[in-house]
Amino acid sequence: MSDQRVVRPAPISGFPEWTPRVRSVEQHWLDHIRAGFESFGFASVETPSVESLDVLTAKGETSQEVYTLHRLQADPKDDSDARLGLHFDLTVPFARYVAQHFNELTFPFKRYQMQRVWRGERPQEGRSREFTQCDIDVINVDSVPLHFDAELPRIVHRVLSGLDLPAWTLNVNNRKVLQGFYEGLGVEDPVAVIRAVDKLHKIGDDGVREILTGGGLTAGQADACLALARVRGTGAEVPGRVRALGVSSPLLEEGLEELAFVLDDLADLPEGAVVADLSIARGLDYYTGTVYEASFDDDPGYGSICAGGRYEDLAGQFIRRRLPGVGISIGLTRIFAKLVAEGRIQGGRICPTDVMVVVPAAERRREALAVGELLRSRGFNTEVFHSAAKVGKQIQYASKKGIPFVWFPPFGEDGGHEVKDMGSGEQAAADPSTWSPGDRTE
Amino acid sequence: MSDQRVVRPAPISGFPEWTPRVRSVEQHWLDHIRAGFESFGFASVETPSVESLDVLTAKGETSQEVYTLHRLQADPKDDSDARLGLHFDLTVPFARYVAQHFNELTFPFKRYQMQRVWRGERPQEGRSREFTQCDIDVINVDSVPLHFDAELPRIVHRVLSGLDLPAWTLNVNNRKVLQGFYEGLGVEDPVAVIRAVDKLHKIGDDGVREILTGGGLTAGQADACLALARVRGTGAEVPGRVRALGVSSPLLEEGLEELAFVLDDLADLPEGAVVADLSIARGLDYYTGTVYEASFDDDPGYGSICAGGRYEDLAGQFIRRRLPGVGISIGLTRIFAKLVAEGRIQGGRICPTDVMVVVPAAERRREALAVGELLRSRGFNTEVFHSAAKVGKQIQYASKKGIPFVWFPPFGEDGGHEVKDMGSGEQAAADPSTWSPGDRTE
Incomplete structure (x- = not known):
């Protein structure tokens, strides 16, 4: 034990970290999401954690949240790193990536990207600084x-x-429906109405009505906007219910047809899996058609756990080609951290070991190692115990680590291999070259 | 197309990024390494990308390489983020993690950690700033x-x-052998000799001899040190060859026994897989026993691709418990980036799609979607083509993306499903609920 000063380690607010048991569940989630993305043919892309500040601020909006990088002991005259910042989402890096590698990509380009992002904001419930x-x-x-x-x-x-989540709903809408409806109503600034309606779940009907009439809409127009926002449904009846509100415009009709296409295409999913909700606006994002937003049914105030939509041009700030797209983002840490905080993450394992091989005696190490290699080659995650300690102590280690099976190489000259099921306590003869966990004692 | 200024995207030196084809190989490597670690029962840990500067500089040595974080538009009076830096390795965060979660962990604790790290150094060949x-x-x-x-x-x-690498060798040594030998020789400052011998591959025998004799060793002592460094072998003969140099000390004997134990334990590996090399010192690291270092056989000057060793106390700066350990780090990006640069990364796929389902006509979309869902449920990554374009155009897309199979739902009333092997060009009848890629045309 040294005399040096001890730096007391402490969690850093907004930077989540999990114990191995919780991490194993997070890892399972990541694997599951990735497999889902790949099952639809999306290709993996990763970008560096940093972008130049020119790239990060090309659209100008979110610059206050950017973490910039500086070298701890940089020469004050050297500003070579001063133009780097950590990415705050995966859309800006992807736009830059597509522009930069344009000639190397095959279009339509379908990519998934699962990475950490950073925002230098004040941490609050559900808002991490790294996620x-x-x-x-x-x-x-x-x-x-x-x-x-x-x-x-x-x-x-x-x-x-495929994840064990509390009930959630994926809502879909179309910005053309909103904008076309407001235009059909004779509203002068449809975008202002979209922004007002976007606040509906926070400030309610009266709050929105107040903003709208304060902005110059008649009471009748405001009521019509609120009536549209109340339309919610899962199928072919949705466009009819909108048309029944008696407003029409070419853009509205285009939007309704797009929305109908999406709903029709998803008709094979379970009832209620995807719901058209005409109050969804994603007002602060630059979507131009379909928009998506998912939240927990029992905690809508927690905000969106998944969001996205269609945009007219992804990378206009980086390349003189028009690159429209449609995308959606799952807020993995946003979902996971809430479930961890609520004690809902269960079933994780302390370690991935399937079988622990007992070392009967120091001179039998090689034999135990060989059993370990054999079981490993057959696909079982296998630890060989790290010393020739008393057998009871070896079993205790497996028990503490939640290892489901303990393997005993032959103890005597006439003995054979045995395996103990730590769950049932059963112990039975077994052959390391054929055994599988489903085998039962005879 | 907008009139806005175009920010020309460019690579940032030291921050590697791969096209989808190369990324697919990197992802395969990561999966393979992870599976290897888990097959020995190691548990996954991830830590935040940042640590407090107190933690990062607790040992004081590498502080010049740390990237610190600052908010782009922070209030100058607000220094709440000023104490955060990106981790420069995974050892310091792991030490902090173990100290912080000490009571939640089960010991001996076996963990793996595969993450990006950052060093604010000047980029040079093989040295990334993010890796x-x-x-x-x-x-x-x-x-x-x-x-x-x-x-x-x-x-x-x-x-x-299990990776397709150019020939490499994993060398092993033991610091007790070096230190014990130098002590047995009567050298006053064994650590200075370790540091000098560590330069052997760069400056050669004469360079090391000069440092050693300049540091007060006799020519005979210097020659003995160089003779030790020339000992290299794979098995039980190694300790004998050291003892034959005629130097002895209790520490040397302890080190030779440990080295012999390691070599004996690995005797079942292929000849030459692990080689005792008594010139390996890892001079700048605080190892106290076994040390490891791997490099490419045809390019030793590229430096270590994998390194580690045994340390007396991992987390002494964070907790008043003695926590010795042994660890090894594989420089994934170091290896991978070299192979990419040399054009050795091949076989990657543009996209993970196994089968693309043709949409024969707009009114047959649902049918094509159902085939897609069925194939996906059977474990095939499946794309349904995104429109009812001419069949030739759909096949062309599959060809450009390197998709190995194209699926045709029935075209006429009497027709059946068919699948085309894009490699062989063969097309044959197939049932989506039983087909597998191994099926042959009858």
Whole structure:
């Protein structure tokens, strides 16, 4: 034990970290999400954690949240690193990636990206400063088929349904429906209405009505906007219910047809898996058609756990090609951290070991190692105990680590291999070259 | 197309990024390494990308390489983020993790950690500023069985042998052998000799001899040190060859016994997989027993691709418990980036799709989607083409993306499903609920 000063380690607010048992569940989630993305043919992309500040601030909006990098002992005259910042989402890096590698990519380009992102904001409930997002986007030159607007909710449904989450709903809408409806109503600034309606779940009908009439809408117009926002449904009846509100415009009709296409395409999913909700606006994002937003049914105030939509041009700030796309982002850490905090993450294992091989005596080490290699080659995660300690102590270690099986190489000259099922306590003869966990004692 | 300024995207020196085809190989490597670590029962740990500067500089040595974080638009009076830096390796975060979660861990604790690390150094060949390391360590309270000193090279052998690398060698040595030998020679400052011998591969025998005699060693002592460094072998003869140099000390004998134990334990590995090389010192690291270092046989000057060793106390700066351990780190990006640069990374796929389902006509979309879901449920990564374009165009897309199979739902009323093997060009009848890629045309 040294005399040096002890730096007391402490968690850093906003930077989550898990014990091995919880981490094993997170790892399972990541594997599951990745497999879901790949099952639809999306290719993996990773980008560096940093971008130049020119890239990060090309759109100008979120610059206050960027962490910039500086070398601890940099020469004050050397500003070579001063233009680097950690990415705050995966969309900006992806836009830069597509522009930079344009000639090396095959379009339509379907990519997934699962990485940490950083935001230098004050930490608060559900808001980390470092967190993992899982994004899928499809981009293409000049136009993107509507097929993908329906494929993305299908993928999210498949992926999130396979995790043990509290009830959630994936809502879908179309910005053309909103904008076309407001235009048909004779509203002068449809975007202002979209922004107001986006606040509906926070400030309620009266709050939104107040903003709208304060902005110059008549009471009748405001009521019509609120009536549209109340339309919610899962199938072919949705466009009819909107049309029944008696407003029409070419853009509205285009939006309703797109929305109908998406709903129709997803008709094979379980009832209620994807719901058209005409109050969803994603007002602060630059979406131009389909928009998505998912939240927990029992805690909508926690905010979106998954969001996205269709945009007219992904990378206009980086390349003089029009690259429209549609994408969706799953807020992995946002979902996972909430479940951890609520004690809902269970079933994780302390270690991935399937079988622990007992070392009967120091001179039998090689034999135990060989059993370990054999079991490993057959696909079992296998530890060989680290010393020739008393057998009871070896079994105790396996028990503490939650290792499901303990293997005993032959103890006497006439003995054979045996395996103990730590769950049932059963112990039985077994052959390391054929055994499997399903085998039963005879 | 907008009129906005275009920010020309460019690579940032030292921050590698791969096209999807290369990324698919990197992902395969990561999966393979992880599976290898888990097959020996090591548990996954991830830590935040940042640590407090107190933690990062607790040992004081590498502080010049740390990237610190600052918020782009922080209030100058607010220094709440000023004490955060990106981790420069995975050992310091792991030490902090073990100290912080000490009561939640089960010892001996075997963990693997595969994460990006950052160093704010000048980029040069083989030195990235952001790179991925794959570390395994075993730590325990008070003492760590020698078993693990042998297990780690076994794991590295298993992991690296499964990747398609140019020839490499994992060298092993023991600091007690070096220190004990120098003590036995009567050298006053054995650590200075270790540091000098560590330069052997760069400056040669004459350079090292000059440093040693300049540091007060006699010519005979210097020659003995160089003779020790020339000992290299794979088995039980190694300790004998050292003893034949005629130097002895208790520490030397202890080191030789440990080295012999490790070599004996690995005797079942292929000849030459692990080689005792008594010139390996890892001079700048604080190892106290076994040390490891691997490099490419045809390019030793590229430096170590894998390194580690045994340390007396992992987390003494964070907790008043003695936590010795043994660990090894695989420089994934170091290896991978070299192979990419040399054009040796081949066989990667543009996308993970196994089968693309053709959409014969717009009104047959649902049918194609159902085939897609069925194939996906059977474990095939499946894309449904994104429009009812001409069949030739759909096949062309599959060809460009390197998708191995194209599926045709029935075209006429009497027709059946068919599948085309894009490699052989063969097309044959197939049932989506039973087909597998091994099926042959009848």
